[in-house]
Amino acid sequence: MRPDAVMLFAAGFGTRMRPLTATRPKPLIKVSGRPLIDYALDQVREYDAAQIVCNLHYLAEVLEAHLANTNILLSREEPDILDTGGGLKAALPLLDRDPVFTMNTDAVWRGPNPLTYLADIWNPENMDALLLCVPKANAVGHAGAGDFLIGPQNRAERGPGVIYTGLQIIKTDVVSVVPDNIFSLNLVWDQLMSDQQLSVATYPGQWCDVGSPSGIKLAEEFLEHADG
Numbered sequence: 001m002r003p004d005a006v007m008l009f010a011a012g013f014g015t016r017m018r019p020l021t022a023t024r025p026k027p028l029i030k031v032s033g034r035p036l037i038d039y040a041l042d043q044v045r046e047y048d049a050a051q052i053v054c055n056l057h058y059l060a061e062v063l064e065a066h067l068a069n070t071n072i073l074l075s076r077e078e079p080d081i082l083d084t085g086g087g088l089k090a091a092l093p094l095l096d097r098d099p100v101f102t103m104n105t106d107a108v109w110r111g112p113n114p115l116t117y118l119a120d121i122w123n124p125e126n127m128d129a130l131l132l133c134v135p136k137a138n139a140v141g142h143a144g145a146g147d148f149l150i151g152p153q154n155r156a157e158r159g160p161g162v163i164y165t166g167l168q169i170i171k172t173d174v175v176s177v178v179p180d181n182i183f184s185l186n187l188v189w190d191q192l193m194s195d196q197q198l199s200v201a202t203y204p205g206q207w208c209d210v211g212s213p214s215g216i217k218l219a220e221e222f223l224e225h226a227d228g
Helices: 036-047 060-066 083-095 114-121 185-194 213-227
Strands: 005-009 051-056 073-076 100-104 107-110 129-134 148-150 156-158 163-170 198-202 206-209
Touching (some): 036 051, 036 100, 083 185, 114 198, 129 185, 156 185, 206 213
Parallel strands (some): 005 051
Antiparallel strands (some): 107 206
16 A cells, blocks of 8 residues: 655754754754755655644744644644654554654755655565665765664664665554553664564665754755756
């Protein structure tokens, strides 16, 4: 089944973006004059998902105002922020689909639509989640040794290899069964890895992580090159 719902993660505190996030949430930091979240929305709308949900916590009212008069449903996390797994679990009634995409809102892309690319690879018969990753050579603005190794049959293994882009397809039951309300998706992924049900797809284009103030200039240069 083609995934038809997208969960946008936008609740975080944006600590690496300080002081820019003192007055606005990270998804509203501007790159080339546009808020970061709008670049993610471009990809989602091009994919034409039937349902879009965005979670809110830090400076929620600012992001809520930006998303007013759209078809995006809002999952406001109060009083506590719920982390990625808990945030997705809380939003499942609004998503009302299975499986779903989850997508970070702090990156820009160059290449094929990442949601379409991932959906074309998705196989619910032998995957409970599918992570979209990039080789280090195709990642801009991201430090580190990588997040996953790719094992036999494209199964994910922890280790210094490809970099997770913040986009995945995941079945909702593997999240809803977690008894906690606040938890990271890493908890779910670890269980799926032990069950050989976490897969990796490698994005053929380029991806730019806008994780810090210095990343803004990199992202703007990245986008200029994309338009050239």
